[in-house]
Amino acid sequence: MTDLTHSGDRILRALRFAVEAVARRRRERPTPIVPSHNVAGRALVTTIAIMTFLASLTVGAVTLVSETAAQWQNDISREITVQIIPREGLDMEAALGAVEQVARETPGVTGAARLDDAATSRLLEPWLGEGLQLSELPVPRLVVIAIDTSEPPNFEALGQRLTEAVPQAELDDHRAWVSRLVAMANAMIITGIGVLVLVLLATALTVVFATRGAMAGNRQIVEVLHFVGARSEFIAAEFQRHFFRLALIGALFGGFGAFVLFWMMGLWTESNQARPEADQISALFGSFSIGWTGYAGTVALVALVAGLTALTSRMTVLRQLASIDMLSPVEN
Template sequence: MNEIMQRLDIAREALFELADRWRKRQGQTPIVPQGNVAGTALIIVIAIMTFLACLTLGGVSLVRDSAATWQSQISKEATIQIRPVEGQDMEALLAQASKIAQGFAGVTSTRIIDRAATARLLEPWLGTGLDIDELPVPRLVVVSIDEAAPPDFETLRAELVRSVPGASFDDHRTWVDRLVSMARTTVLIGMSVLVLVIAATVLTVIFATRGAMAGNDHIIEVLHFIGAEAKFVAREFERHFFRTALKGALCGGGAAVLVFLLVSWWSSRNLATPEADQAAALFGNFAIGRDGYFGVAIIILLVSVLTMLTTRLTVITQLKEMDNRGSESI
């Protein structure tokens, strides 16, 4: 009896394979219709979701790279600030502070910010034509730090406060900690948004698959109950939805890449304007780099594969429910 059943199974599989080949040669309509309205809408939805996911990934990449650049730049320098003290020569105090800092191991160089440079720093708030000597404006000494072997900041700070009246020392560690925290928070928020977008895409594919199965319910039931395996039906659906998702993902990813290229081009063309200078200070030149474009390609592939797997699982689940309904009716 078992041998007879095995032969029947082999014969049934052979018949289905022959029927599938004949259907392809004859160009008959597949189980899932091509180019219908629902399929076009799904392509648009997947394109939008992929576009948003790529923008999110690119934005996170920009902020992360910019934060790393800020952190590197800040950690390379420290600042000595000297407030005006009555009866003291400011230039002499600046020179004394610079000499003390140069005496510490880990300090590569020092640079005194002169009157003209200090006035330029204050121009955005106080305007031009400032007389620094008439205002109680602190003066600065920029200290360059060896990142591999930084100096003892606490000892340097204590020596400056003790030896130079009105001096204070800022090693920028507070700013570095804030930048690291901000970068981590931004990456976490961006990845959360990315997960939500992908989850919404998966749910959309589930509803689209169920809708396609409902529209072809009579064909699927006939195929399934005469012996068509779930894998055969699922393969038809997953092929269709993989192609659909790939089209949408390519459109959405291509649009995101175009946006990044346009913004980068605008930034490079407007480097001399104040708006571009501020934007470049925050986000660089808006170029996501090779890793960013590689991430876009990964998202396109990920959306397509997830769509295919989601479709397969949805079809198999629906067919199991169909089997349960059939057994209950018996």
Template sequence: ATARLLEPWLGSGLNIDELPVPRLIIVTIDEASPPDFAAMRAAITPKIPTAALDDHRTWVDRLVAMAHTTVTIGIAVLALMLSATVLTVVFATRGAMAGNGHIIEVLHFVGAEARFIAREFRWHFLVTGMKGAAAGGALAIVVFIVFSWWSSRNMATPEADQATALFGNFAIGSAGYFGVGLMVLVIGALTAATSHATVVAYLSDIDVRQPDAG
């Protein structure tokens, strides 16, 4: 293998024994029961002083730490996005109720149940949330398709190698598309639930203020 690696520069028919080429031995370990690297290093060094045992632990630990940091940042961004969605729906629902406050109060006072009024708002914001989430999901799919196409067109280039090393493979597969669809449903359900809770809280506040108004 060493001769084949050196062949483009030194030609064929090399006698590796006559060249001061370091020997590289790659050993695959059992991850379930890894060996004691410290004991191996202590046993090898006295017998072969010029030998070096590299278990890539430092390099792997850095990659693992970077991956964990990236996952944590992604979860934090998702939590912020969901929080922003909830606050946006709350303010939008309150704005809609403020614009139709007199109608809501009349309906409530003449006997319309809170569930009936909340159901109308819930359905409206469910449809609106599903439309927005579907638009965002479609845009995300388009972004993945474009980057996947770019990666396939620039395969084996430094740019593609760097992008793959940083972000991984842009092809998300059927599971990824299913995840996008599931996220659309989650956003729609979250929007509907938030609007429902906001309307119920608003009507409860009306009930609290009703004796004062009378």
């Protein structure tokens, strides 16, 4: 009996020595436990690429809407407009001149300029077409007033003075309109963040199932290594390295696809700036460019997806190995 015990100890020590030798050889010449190229790996790369692409679009949209909302709030602090409603017997040129004079005499106003016929016609082209004759249509005329952001004027007093000078004049400070747009933008930002979280969660769940499938496909190798003394961290590191590489490849493809789409959208906007439809888009979203913030967010997202995949794979392997340890005494 004692001889059998000693023989078993010698065999166990030999196996542990073999495992350590294999581990040393793996460090010198990496040979992953999980096959580097298989159908499941290619499917995971494709899935992560799609997920990263969708998440990058979400990041770009959130960045664009956030920057646009900030731009709207900044614009409202710099300019207001006065609208003059045409009436029978009203001298429009004289009314425009009176509004400009009242505005320039008001403290806190840095300038006032009427919107000429060409600019007014351009604003109306998307709805009324080209070649408008403003003298033949009851089209309201606008005066743009630039205000001092550090010391803005009293809008109520300014509106009253304008009404006294030109009864058909209406002051519009855009605050109600912009507040509604900003509220809508904030709702879109919250929705986008929620979508981003769901996409990342779906990616993590996909990695969990892929890791379990890889462990099931290499179950004998994993169990032998585990039972003969290989540390759980060593086995988990092998799976972590494998899935990190797959996730990085897929995330790079998805992020690159988003980059190309962002670039094409910005190029389309710039090439169609002379069209009225593009003017309306530019009025809402500027140049439709996400800027460096959006591109940096996409790069950070690629790193986040790769890191999340590696961490998820590691935790899944450690949990599976812990469950094997719990079941092994019962089986013995």
